[in-house]
Amino acid sequence: MMTSTASLSPSPAGAGIFSTPTLASDPRHLLGLEGRTREDLLALLDAAAHERDHLRAGGPDRSDLAGCVVMLAFIEDSTRTRTSFDIAARRLGAQTIAFSASASSLNKGESLLDTARLFEAMGAQLLVVRHSVSGAAAYLAQRLPRMAVINAGDGMHEHPTQGLLDLLTLRDHWKGQFEGRRLVIVGDIAHSRVARSAIAGLTVLGAQVTVCGPETLIPADVEALGCWRATTLDEALEGADGVMALRLQRERMEKGLLPALGEYASRFGVTPARVRLMKPGAPVMHPGPVTRGVDLPCEVADGESSVVLEQVANGVAVRCAVLQRAWSAWKAVHR
Numbered sequence: 486m487m488t489s490t491a492s493l494s495p496s497p498a499g500a501g502i503f504s505t506p507t508l509a510s511d512p513r514h515l516l517g518l519e520g521r522t523r524e525d526l527l528a529l530l531d532a533a534a535h536e537r538d539h540l541r542a543g544g545p546d547r548s549d550l551a552g553c554v555v556m557l558a559f560i561e562d563s564t565r566t567r568t569s570f571d572i573a574a575r576r577l578g579a580q581t582i583a584f585s586a587s588a589s590s591l592n593k594g595e596s597l598l599d600t601a602r603l604f605e606a607m608g609a610q611l612l613v614v615r616h617s618v619s620g621a622a623a624y625l626a627q628r629l630p631r632m633a634v635i636n637a638g639d640g641m642h643e644h645p646t647q648g649l650l651d652l653l654t655l656r657d658h659w660k661g662q663f664e665g666r667r668l669v670i671v672g673d674i675a676h677s678r679v680a681r682s683a684i685a686g687l688t689v690l691g692a693q694v695t696v697c698g699p700e701t702l703i704p705a706d707v708e709a710l711g712c713w714r715a716t717t718l719d720e721a722l723e724g725a726d727g728v729m730a731l732r733l734q735r736e737r738m739e740k741g742l743l744p745a746l747g748e749y750a751s752r753f754g755v756t757p758a759r760v761r762l763m764k765p766g767a768p769v770m771h772p773g774p775v776t777r778g779v780d781l782p783c784e785v786a787d788g789e790s791s792v793v794l795e796q797v798a799n800g801v802a803v804r805c806a807v808l809q810r811a812w813s814a815w816k817a818v819h820r
């Protein structure tokens with residue numbers, strides 16, 4: 486069941502508008518990774534790696550996005566994604582406006598679309614949006630002709646910049662080679678936009694994905710996404726090239742789907758013994774926030790296999806690259 490903290494008005498027809506061919510091919514927007522070509526994904530990863538070199542070298546802030554106003558509309562809680570977009574935009578010289586449901590007219594019943602139209606009328610060009618309804622980013626992109634829309638997580642659908650930062654992290658650990666590699670994604674796959682974006686990107690790049698978790702939290706048609714399902718985590722991890730643990734996303738669950746936490750941790754927690762089932766050096770990933778002791782025990786979250794903070798650092802580089810691309814495309818159309 487999808488829940489909404491802020492109304493989209495009028496409600497998205499059938500909530501099925503995840504994207505359209507026109508929206509997906511419009512380089513101003515980034516609504517998802519599904520359907521993207523290998524060349525497109527690799528170009529984005531190369532651009533992000535280039536941004537990372539600049540950030541690591543401690544290069545000065547730039548003015549590439551001078552004159553660009555980025556609206557950060559996070560209608561759902563976020564720490565790392567919002568601040569990561571904010572830092573990336575400012576480092577490139579953009580102005581950012583942070584906008585939340587609680588401190589705005591959304592509280593007075595104004596729809597997100599009407600609010601976004603205000604920002605468009607005021608001259609904001611880029612909209613970074615997180616919303617609890619799947620399809621929300623595409624819905625807005627279709628209705629805001631003068632804005633570039635970047636999806637920062639829409640319900641249970643996609644989280645494309647998280648997907649890109651995961652791909653960038655894996656590319657580093659896999660020495661640039663996706664073919665023949667296998668990532669295990671464990672946990673609440675059914676409610677995870679992070680898993681959907683990772684699966685979409687990895688399968689296009691030639692890697693395999695094995696999913697594992699409580700039966701109630703694995704979509705019935707998960708194989709249709711191009712991945713394999715394993716019954717036990719030990720079986721899944723044997724010889725794997727990496728693992729991504731996910732949080733139990735209770736806010737998106739219907740009652741009754743959640744197993745007892747102790748049982749969950751013992752069957753699906755990524756323990757040190759389980760890490761040793763993978764190939765030597767295989768990374769342990771987590772998009773955050775980590776529920777310590779449940780999805781990852783502390784000794785693994787803080788251990789040498791964990792690349793959680795690398796993922797966070799890569800997130801800023803990815804968002805720099807994505808904002809650059811959106812702004813260049815926006816200028817090509819509107820200036």
Ligand code: NCD
Binds near residue numbers: 565647
């Ligand atoms: C995730 C999200 O919000 O989709 N977090 C993130 O953006 N890094 C995952 C989660 O909420 O569990």
